[in-house]
Amino acid sequence: MSTRDSYDEIAGTYAERFLDELSGKPLDRALLDLLITQVDGRGTIADIGCGPGHVARYLHDRGAPALGIDLSSRMIEIAAAAHPGIGFHTGDMRDLHVPDQAWGGIVALYSIIHVPPAEIPAAFTEFHRVLKPGAPLLLSFHLGDEVRHLDEMWDHPVSLDFQFYLRPEIETALESAGFAIDAYVERRHYDHEVETTRAYLMAHRP
């Protein structure tokens, strides 16, 4: 079972659990507000691995043009139904079918966690290619050096690898792809979250 099939399988439950989650995530909201400031009118912000679209919706509601991209077509259907007026499209961060310098910013929260280390350079090279000069990128991931595998999630069959990353791995890969690193933040999990340390990285295309 692929990552795409797994997220198709759990998309409905994921949306029920997470569509409203930003209301309880003040640091995420603050970082998204900062992202909008740093985009500074350069263009659309792409939410990559958007799931049910709540992050794109947050950006849109604050006046920032936004769209969502996700591997799972079921996630995209749910996002499009929940947030009319925002564009949602199926796609893969390792091979984005958009022109060079198409976007003014990228946010990818907990989506590189499904990209294995060997494929991270392809994803970051794509992020760099599709961003305008000066455009920012905000990433989040689970901090560590393990891979957690799940065969079942919320009573649904899945086959999902959750790849944890260390800060230097991600920073080095971003710099190799041409990004300049701007900021790094860690936080503990909230009570309702899985018990992992959360890492956030901001970078930009020089």
Ligand SMILES: C[S@@+](CC[C@H](N)C(=O)[O-])C[C@H]1O[C@@H](n2cnc3c(N)ncnc32)[C@H](O)[C@@H]1O
């Ligand atoms: C843990 S969810 C995070 C969803 C949302 N960003 C959030 O913060 O709630 C991971 C999402 O990334 C998507 N995804 C995984 N691999 C991807 C890839 N290569 N390209 C685009 N999306 C991907 C999955 O389909 C899933 O919707």
